[in-house]
Amino acid sequence: PLIQRLDYQQPPFWIRKVDLSFDLDPAKTLVTSKMQVERNRAVPHGPLRLHGEELNLLRALINGAGVSFRQEGHELVIDNPPDDDFALEIRNTIAPEKNTALSGLYTSGGSFFTQCEAEGFRRITYFLDRPDVMAVYTVTLRADAAKYPVLLSNGNLTSSGTLENGRHFAVWNDPFPKPSYLFAVVAGDLVAREQRVRTRAGKDHLLQVYVRRGDLEKTEHAMNSLIASIVWDEARFGLPLDLERFMVVGVSDFNMGAMENKGLNIFNTSALLASPATATDADFARIESIVAHEYFHNWTGNRVTCRDWFQLSLKEGLTVFRDQEFSMDMAGTSSARAVCRIQDVRQLRALQFPEDSGAMAHPVRPDSYSEINNFYTATVYEKGSEVVRMYQTLVGRKGFEAGMKLYFERHDGQAVTCDDFAAAIADANPGSALATRLDAFKRWYAQAGTPRVKAHGEHDAAARTYTLRLAQHTPATPGQSDKLPQVIPVVMGLLDRHGAALALNANGDTETVLVLDQAEQTFVFEDIDSEPVPSLLRGFSAPVVLDDGLSDAALLVLMRHDNDPFNRWEAGQRLALNRILHALRAGQPLQLSPVFIDAMRGLLNHPELDAAFKELALTLPGEAYIAEQLDVVDPQAIHAAVMAAQQQLAGALRDDWAAAFEANQIAGGYTPDPVSSGKRALANLALSMLVLDAQATGDTVWPGKAYQRFKDASNMTDRLGALAALVNAGAELAAPALERFHALFKDDALVIDKWFALQARAPESEGRVFARAKALTKHADFTLKNPNRARSLLASLCMFNPAAFHRADAGGYVFWAEQVLAVDAINPQLASRIARAMDRWAVLAEPYRSAAREAVARVAAKPDLSTDVREIVERALASG
Numbered sequence: 001p002l003i004q005r006l007d008y009q010q011p012p013f014w015i016r017k018v019d020l021s022f023d024l025d026p027a028k029t030l031v032t033s034k035m036q037v038e039r040n041r042a043v044p045h046g047p048l049r050l051h052g053e054e055l056n057l058l059r060a061l062i063n064g065a066g067v068s069f070r071q072e073g074h075e076l077v078i079d080n081p082p083d084d085d086f087a088l089e090i091r092n093t094i095a096p097e098k099n100t101a102l103s104g105l106y107t108s109g110g111s112f113f114t115q116c117e118a119e120g121f122r123r124i125t126y127f128l129d130r131p132d133v134m135a136v137y138t139v140t141l142r143a144d145a146a147k148y149p150v151l152l153s154n155g156n157l158t159s160s161g162t163l164e165n166g167r168h169f170a171v172w173n174d175p176f177p178k179p180s181y182l183f184a185v186v187a188g189d190l191v192a193r194e195q196r197v198r199t200r201a202g203k204d205h206l207l208q209v210y211v212r213r214g215d216l217e218k219t220e221h222a223m224n225s226l227i228a229s230i231v232w233d234e235a236r237f238g239l240p241l242d243l244e245r246f247m248v249v250g251v252s253d254f255n256m257g258a259m260e261n262k263g264l265n266i267f268n269t270s271a272l273l274a275s276p277a278t279a280t281d282a283d284f285a286r287i288e289s290i291v292a293h294e295y296f297h298n299w300t301g302n303r304v305t306c307r308d309w310f311q312l313s314l315k316e317g318l319t320v321f322r323d324q325e326f327s328m329d330m331a332g333t334s335s336a337r338a339v340c341r342i343q344d345v346r347q348l349r350a351l352q353f354p355e356d357s358g359a360m361a362h363p364v365r366p367d368s369y370s371e372i373n374n375f376y377t378a379t380v381y382e383k384g385s386e387v388v389r390m391y392q393t394l395v396g397r398k399g400f401e402a403g404m405k406l407y408f409e410r411h412d413g414q415a416v417t418c419d420d421f422a423a424a425i426a427d428a429n430p431g432s433a434l435a436t437r438l439d440a441f442k443r444w445y446a447q448a449g450t451p452r453v454k455a456h457g458e459h460d461a462a463a464r465t466y467t468l469r470l471a472q473h474t475p476a477t478p479g480q481s482d483k484l485p486q487v488i489p490v491v492m493g494l495l496d497r498h499g500a501a502l503a504l505n506a507n508g509d510t511e512t513v514l515v516l517d518q519a520e521q522t523f524v525f526e527d528i529d530s531e532p533v534p535s536l537l538r539g540f541s542a543p544v545v546l547d548d549g550l551s552d553a554a555l556l557v558l559m560r561h562d563n564d565p566f567n568r569w570e571a572g573q574r575l576a577l578n579r580i581l582h583a584l585r586a587g588q589p590l591q592l593s594p595v596f597i598d599a600m601r602g603l604l605n606h607p608e609l610d611a612a613f614k615e616l617a618l619t620l621p622g623e624a625y626i627a628e629q630l631d632v633v634d635p636q637a638i639h640a641a642v643m644a645a646q647q648q649l650a651g652a653l654r655d656d657w658a659a660a661f662e663a664n665q666i667a668g669g670y671t672p673d674p675v676s677s678g679k680r681a682l683a684n685l686a687l688s689m690l691v692l693d694a695q696a697t698g699d700t701v702w703p704g705k706a707y708q709r710f711k712d713a714s715n716m717t718d719r720l721g722a723l724a725a726l727v728n729a730g731a732e733l734a735a736p737a738l739e740r741f742h743a744l745f746k747d748d749a750l751v752i753d754k755w756f757a758l759q760a761r762a763p764e765s766e767g768r769v770f771a772r773a774k775a776l777t778k779h780a781d782f783t784l785k786n787p788n789r790a791r792s793l794l795a796s797l798c799m800f801n802p803a804a805f806h807r808a809d810a811g812g813y814v815f816w817a818e819q820v821l822a823v824d825a826i827n828p829q830l831a832s833r834i835a836r837a838m839d840r841w842a843v844l845a846e847p848y849r850s851a852a853r854e855a856v857a858r859v860a861a862k863p864d865l866s867t868d869v870r871e872i873v874e875r876a877l878a879s880g
């Protein structure tokens with residue numbers, strides 16, 4: 001059934017206190033729940049309907065006496081509960097070891113873990129499993145002491161001890177009322193890295209990171225990231241740690257990255273464990289940001305939570321914004337900050353833009369869903385974060401901090417909406433560019449689709465004015481045909497033809513924020529002597545597609561001189577994109593111009609630019625982003641164009657790549673700081689280019705060097721970089737290197753995931769990559785039961801390797817359908833993620849389009865699909 005945002009009603013009952021006890025056993029766990037229930041007098045009288053799924057109910061008592069109830073679908077209905085407050089006791093059993101969906105209480109590697117967001121708690125016991133019902137929890141855990149020496153839940157440990165038959169117990173109390181989605185339990189044979197910290201407020205806290213025995217030395221980076229997060233949130237937003245104990249736990253089987261359960265964050269090991277030998281620089285950065293993200297949720301998510309799941313971006317968009325700001329502050333220099341920003345925007349364009357123009361396009365605050373887990377999306381998270389960033393741009397950094405302060409003053413301890421957040425930021429900044437157009441600004445929550453902004457400038461030499469005309473338009477998306485103008489902050493500057501920044505007003509400012517809030521608007525700048533080059537949307541100040549109509553000459557000025565590093569990078573990307581799009585539209589082979597090659601050479605050899613920036617600037621736009629610019633998408637043609645561009649860039653800059661490779665070697669030990677990781681990234685890019693060029697010329701020196709580097713590498717970034725150079729170029733040495741890599745790391749699941757992913761993501765050439773990926777599903781190490789492993793092969797191939805996936809013989813689609821159905825029988829959340837590979841079937845060129853539609857229709861025709869996958873495939877079909 002479709003759930004509608006506007007149907008929200010308060011619950012007819014509140015649950016104020018819960019006393020939960022677990023007799024843990026993998027086959028049959030007994031759950032006893034004693035709840036203090038209170039009628040909500042603000043809504044009409046009605047029955048008590050508790051959510052419950054996959055539960056075996058033993059008994060239900062009200063005030064100690066049996067009560068009559070009925071089971072209606074996934075609800076337990078008590079028709080005549082008392083009018084006064086009452087005690088409700090439920091007893092039920094569950095089977096954690098059979099829980100392959102990894103939602104609720106499940107086992108992994110012989111331990112117990114929970115995942116309750118969004119609606120997993122109802123798979124543990126009957127409850128009002130909705131975020132506006134907040135209760136204080138006391139949890140008693142009983143389990144075999146030898147198998148499960150560690151027993152954890154939210155809050156503080158209040159007692160523990162031994163029981164008969166080799167069992168033991170622990171009692172936990174969480175003083176903060178919380179919704180059920182933040183509940184957590186962990187029980188198993190785990191060890192912890194511990195650290196005591198004193199916060200600014202002068203309070204002492206115990207930090208713990210729990211992992212399997214043997215993984216302890218891989219937790220140092222996570223612990224450091226946690227400490228840095230605590231310090232940052234106190235310094236930047238004045239938000240302190242509110243618990244005596246803060247625990248983080250790693251688990252190998254997990255559907256998402258991590259979960260912010262109060263005081264007991266649970267992490268996918270891929271987002272927690274790192275050592276120089278097994279994790280790349282990108283892994284170190286991702287771990288830092290996810291540890292921060294979950295920690296920051298303690299305020300933006302837990303202390304103030306969501307009234308209903310339509311408000312998900314209230315906590316997710318805001319918390320992504322906070323973790324992005326944290327990563328930038330940690331990076332330090334302005335260049336390193338820009339690198340963070342560029343990476344975030346690349347991610348947005350690669351994942352969110354396609355989502356916003358495909359079958360699953362939805363507003364940051366969706367209007368309806370049938371399965372909420374399908375809406376933990378790039379739109380809710382990443383576009384949601386861009387919306388929060390626009391608040392900050394419109395009210396300024398100080399204004400935003402004041403807004404956050406007011407938000408917590410008003411709403412601490414409450415479950416609220418995106419409107420409440422908007423009101424707090426605006427009320428703290430009366431008269432601001434936000435407050436004066438708040439209703440229009442909130443269209444960002446309501447309208448799906450990526451706005452297109454067109455810019456056109458005209459210089460009047462006689463009047464010495466420059467007139468900038470901006471026009472916007474948001475394309476139609478499923479269910480939303482007409483859109484109103486958005487409020488778009490356009491951070492901008494003007495450069496003269498030599499690259500000098502021009503004064504934009506009498507104050508001499510060289511940068512300003514234009515607020516575009518009409519379909520079309522003009523802005524006039526005075527005292528402009530000659531035709532300027534506009535630098536628009538600096539720092540990517542709004543999540544839009546900008547068509548600034550600039551000539552190559554103007555883009556070259558920006559690329560060489562813009563003092564906004566984001567736009568400097570963007571100008572280079574635009575130049576490359578223009579070439580590629582031109583070739584695709586003309587149906588001609590791609591030929592890079594000497595001017596473009598020279599500009600790229602200039603960047604690569606630039607004496608002042610950071611290596612990390614150079615690596616980003618010399619990386620061509622991704623195939624998904626290129627596809628976004630086209631009305632009809634031929635994945636094979638796009639791939640061919642990108643490969644040709646890469647090959648030409650490799651050959652034309654051969655000597656420069658070799659020099660860059662040598663110049664960016666690092667002596668000494670490994671640290672994942674921005675400078676060192678930038679150097680490694682550039683050296684690895686150079687190596688890939690050199691091996692690629694060697695493949696074309698028949699040279700064997702660079703492949704040999706790459707193999708040597710692969711063997712001798714002292715860290716995973718360099719080892720995987722060298723391996724990727726061989727694999728991606730299709731070098732003969734790739735096969736022995738892959739074999740050696742597997743043998744070296746066969747016991748480290750997270751590294752073997754990389755081994756699968758690298759092969760499934762390799763650039764397609766004559767169907768070899770597809771054939772190899774298919775064959776890998778039969779590999780002894782492959783399993784659909786572990787989400788990381790399943791994703792490493794299936795998502796890599798179907799979602800991140802368009803040229804291998806979209807085949808004229810439809811083999812990719814047949815494979816997709818088989819795998820989605822196989823995964824759906826085990827883990828619907830995981831299956832529905834992979835199902836989304838077909839989101840954009842309708843824009844494909846023939847023969848792909850018809851074949852893709854047929855595959856989606858075949859899956860949709862299965863009668864026993866999960867609601868998760870059904871929603872995805874039905875939306876896909878409806879989008880054609």
Ligand code: ARG
Nearest residue numbers: 117118256258259260373376
């Ligand atoms: N709240 C978590 C985070 O953003 C994500 C958990 C989502 N889980 C799910 N099954 N939908 O950090």
Ligand code: ZN
Nearest residue numbers: 293297316319
């Ligand atoms: Zn989150």
